[in-house]
Amino acid sequence: MFTKILDVYARIINVTIIVLMYLLMFSVALQIAGRYIPFIPRYLWAEEIARMSLIWVIFLGSMIGLRERRHFYVDFLPRNMSPKVNLVLDILYYVLLFAVSYIFLRFGFRYWKMGTIQQSELTGINLGWIHASVPFAGFTWTIFLIEQVARLISGKGLPEQQEPEEGELA
Amino acid sequence: MIFDPAVVGIILFGGLILLIVLRIPVAYALALAVVPVLLLEPRLTPVMLLQRMLKSYDSFILLSVPFFIMAANVMNASGITNKLIRFSKALVGHLPGGLAHVNVVVSMFFAGISGSSTADAAGIGSVLIPAMIKEKYDRFFTVAVTACSSVMGVIIPPSIIMVVWGGVSNTSVAALFLAGFVPGVMVALSQMGLVHIFSIKRKYPKEHAMDWKELGLSFKAAILPGITPVIIIGGIVGGFVTPTEASLLAVAYALFLALFVYRTIKPGKVSSLLLDTAKLGGLSLFAVGTASIYGWVLAYYRLPGFMVQAIGYITNSPTVMLFIIVGLFLIVGTFMDAIPAIVIMTPLLMPLAEYAGIHPLHYAISGIVALSFGLITPPYGLCLLISSEIGGINSMDAIKEVGIFLAIMLLVLSAIVVFPGLTMFLPRLFMPEFL
Numbered sequence: 001m002f003t004k005i006l007d008v009y010a011r012i013i014n015v016t017i018i019v020l021m022y023l024l025m026f027s028v029a030l031q032i033a034g035r036y037i038p039f040i041p042r043y044l045w046a047e048e049i050a051r052m053s054l055i056w057v058i059f060l061g062s063m064i065g066l067r068e069r070r071h072f073y074v075d076f077l078p079r080n081m082s083p084k085v086n087l088v089l090d091i092l093y094y095v096l097l098f099a100v101s102y103i104f105l106r107f108g109f110r111y112w113k114m115g116t117i118q119q120s121e122l123t124g125i126n127l128g129w130i131h132a133s134v135p136f137a138g139f140t141w142t143i144f145l146i147e148q149v150a151r152l153i154s155g156k157g158l159p160e161q162q163e164p165e166e167g168e169l170a
Numbered sequence: 171m172i173f174d175p176a177v178v179g180i181i182l183f184g185g186l187i188l189l190i191v192l193r194i195p196v197a198y199a200l201a202l203a204v205v206p207v208l209l210l211e212p213r214l215t216p217v218m219l220l221q222r223m224l225k226s227y228d229s230f231i232l233l234s235v236p237f238f239i240m241a242a243n244v245m246n247a248s249g250i251t252n253k254l255i256r257f258s259k260a261l262v263g264h265l266p267g268g269l270a271h272v273n274v275v276v277s278m279f280f281a282g283i284s285g286s287s288t289a290d291a292a293g294i295g296s297v298l299i300p301a302m303i304k305e306k307y308d309r310f311f312t313v314a315v316t317a318c319s320s321v322m323g324v325i326i327p328p329s330i331i332m333v334v335w336g337g338v339s340n341t342s343v344a345a346l347f348l349a350g351f352v353p354g355v356m357v358a359l360s361q362m363g364l365v366h367i368f369s370i371k372r373k374y375p376k377e378h379a380m381d382w383k384e385l386g387l388s389f390k391a392a393i394l395p396g397i398t399p400v401i402i403i404g405g406i407v408g409g410f411v412t413p414t415e416a417s418l419l420a421v422a423y424a425l426f427l428a429l430f431v432y433r434t435i436k437p438g439k440v441s442s443l444l445l446d447t448a449k450l451g452g453l454s455l456f457a458v459g460t461a462s463i464y465g466w467v468l469a470y471y472r473l474p475g476f477m478v479q480a481i482g483y484i485t486n487s488p489t490v491m492l493f494i495i496v497g498l499f500l501i502v503g504t505f506m507d508a509i510p511a512i513v514i515m516t517p518l519l520m521p522l523a524e525y526a527g528i529h530p531l532h533y534a535i536s537g538i539v540a541l542s543f544g545l546i547t548p549p550y551g552l553c554l555l556i557s558s559e560i561g562g563i564n565s566m567d568a569i570k571e572v573g574i575f576l577a578i579m580l581l582v583l584s585a586i587v588v589f590p591g592l593t594m595f596l597p598r599l600f601m602p603e604f605l
Contacts, residue, residue: 061452
């Protein structure tokens, strides 16, 4: 049940990401067009939309990345350590990631509040719309982490930490 | 409370390394590593740091990162990569060890279109690694040549990591693109030399005799994707478009070829390519954000100035200094991805480069080439990991062959450090007004 709800939640995030990517391409295209095609004005909001979409794409990507365990990590330690050591490492992993999520949620909330009373200099858009990405990330990481811990405790196991795939990073 | 920069440095670097060893993803480790300093320093607040993070995304140039990844994804999904492979086969397939040469040459062409080395390793590797193994090339050699040649992806323009470097250090991305060209070709030539020696020694086969007709035909097939670099680099250097706009043009052109000319992908597939792109781009840019938090705290405690004091007394010879800087980039590149490494290290070492009188472009290209080698060095060499996975081996097994390639590539890097003319030649020729 829990997993199913989260699947839907993740799908909504995915669809949002796709929409934002189209928006990103459209707004940058509009900026080029505005410079070269005389009858298209140079819209200031296009730049603002591009920036806002990028920030949201980054944070939404980090959320899906955490659920699919795709964030890049380094394998310094040997894989074949005793189960006890691995358990300690797992616990540390979740404690530390919950800590980051908490920081982003708690202080991101404060940051969002600050944003809601500010307007962007370019177009007057309320900065709360942009700042909201930070606490939202903290919140979503938290529930995805809870999902993983629940799976671990119930013995269902996690999706393997993903090896890098096609196109990943530079 | 005021700290000594040395103490802060130890807390930050030590904490980061510890967290990375504990398998915390690098992007989160960067954010966590500043927490102890936050707790000890009342003047720094978490909100300030979050503000810092969002501010780092406020750069128009970073928009090009997802676009360059998208262009590479479209190329791989649409079979454009295969056309480049066919042309490379016609070009160098007649040499002993033909397929290995093809592997290097096609990486060079691919690099001219895509800005990503991992897309290179994945796209080319998935075709050429099985083909090479079928023709009785050693598995380890096959993986090594695929991984090592893919580093050209970020050295030959366009390059995602050059874009990030330009954004972080206010260096002209157009000049960086021009400057990377000669070093990239040098890497290719040195690798072909090495492939030749391996091929003679291990008696690797030729593909076929030189066939001029096939060369002409495959050239014709590859010409449409082949002019992408002209559009991107020409557009930027000619001043028609910014690097960000050029990256979007690259996507538009690749999509145009894939959807309308070759019709190899369906319009419905575009959304899923966009999602893949956004996930990957989002992950790397998220690390840019946390790395800028980390870098900002370093700067807050004046660590860059402290580095000048600590290392500056050793030498003021530009060459020796650049070797030291390159050494640091090589070390950091082994355990961190190039993008966060640039965000942290570039501002940290910039004052040292300035102090020794190293030209920003020379500094940049030396650093970028050094960081690109991190893509093939364990424990965190993404290109090596990808190639090993395709080749069905453990990445540590190919370490001997990779080491030989790395040795010759380090020679190239040394040449780049010692002779600034190699990097400066093209920018001086085409855009003297920027230098």
